[in-house]
Amino acid sequence: MSTPFVARTEQVARLAQALDRARTGAPTLVLLGADAGVGKTRLLRHVGDVVAAGGARVVTGHCVDLGEIGLPYLPFAEALGVLRGTDPAAVARVVEARPALGRLLGAAGGRAPEDAGPADAADERRELFEGVLEALAACASPEHPLLLVLEDLHWADASSRDLLRFVVSRLSDQPLLVVATYRTDDLHRRHPWRPVAAELARHPRSSHLALAPFTDDELREFAAAVAGRTLPEDQLHRLRERAEGNAYFTEELIEAGADADALPWSLADVLRTRVERLDAATVRLVQLASAAGRRVDEPLLRAAAQAAPGAAHPAGAVDAALR
Known part of the structure; x- marks a missing residue:
């Protein structure tokens, strides 16, 4: 089901303004943390549509929960693969100068970046990091600024976290906006993303964007969009009590019947899975x-x-x- 985007006016405006600043040579990192289901992906999909209509390029890289080791550089490889498809000449020029980037993207033969021997591992890593930054800059311009969305950084492997720190440390005048999302409810005290997020938050080029659960007015608007009609106040109150303003929970409960007592199986499985990991x-x-x-x-x-x-x-x- 495709629900019309509603509410989140302030967040949409802030992200659009950040991209406008990047267009004029003030690149920015936006840290977007919120609980699972609050609506991070829905918000960024809408913002991407808005800024793309104004000429911006939008690419997204996803992290996947593959355990502590994970796949090195996965979100960056995905995003750069998309850019190579939309602007092959720009990426090819960087690959020619930075072969390590080509190996990451499968555009050249030889070993992958993480397979370099100990003697040249540091040089390989530096060349790769420089290549990623140069490729992002090469695909961005004041007329077509680049919005790079990195989703679910709480699942990022160590290499991806290090590469993000490098990219942010080298932001100068690129027409680039990086948005990094993560689930705040997944961050236990020793989670590896926690110190990285704290470090990035202190960088002068970074800002934090809060995405709280829906207010009562936003919930009313969202529920009407999902149900296709204005819901009675008693049903809205019940939804508020049960979903606490969480967009995903609200949508699932409405589709199952706002008056139903039992949780829909899809929502029950999500909640049960999170608990059973403990x-x-x-x-x-x-x-x-x-x-x-x-x-x-x-x-x-x-x-x-x-x-x-x-x-x-x-x-x-x-x-x-x-x-």
Whole structure:
């Protein structure tokens, strides 16, 4: 189902203004963090359509959850592959000067960048990083500024994180806007993206764009767009209580019937999958908390976890799960 884009006026304006600044020689990184399902991808797809109509080039690279190692440079390789298709001459000139970039894109023979021997690994890596930056700059101009969207950086491998840090550190006058998205609800205390995001946020060329859940007015507008009609206030209140302004949750609940009590299977599977990744003690806490309602005090939750029938987790495991 394709839902018309609604709300998010402030965020659309800020991203469009950032691209206008890039057009005049002030490149920027925008860090867009929000909970899963709030609407990051929907927002950026809409912004991409808007700025493309004004002459901008828009490319997107995606990170994929492939474990701790992942595929090196995956989002950049995807984005540059698209640029090579739209402006082959510009990318070819950079590949000719920077063969490591060609190896990343499969445009030249020889080893891949991550397969270089220890003697020349540093030079290979530097050449690749320089090549990526030069290719992005070569495909951008004041008449056609480049919007580079890097999705789901919480899944980025170490090489992709390092390359992004390099690109941002070399921003000077390129007509380039980089938008990096990530899920804030996936960032545990030791998540590898957390220190990188903090470092990037301190850079003078970067800014942070908040994408909060829908306000009541935005929810009303979004729900009407999804349902194709204005929903009664009691249904809107129920949607607000259950989805808490999350765009994806709201859409799934409306499609299943705003008055239905049961969760649609698609939404239930998403939520269950996220919980089942946790260790057993933490899953038990989630189950107990869900029975308590929206909020539960920590002392009560701790006592319930230790006193529940069949409780098999020692106090230390409960403490760790609470942390």
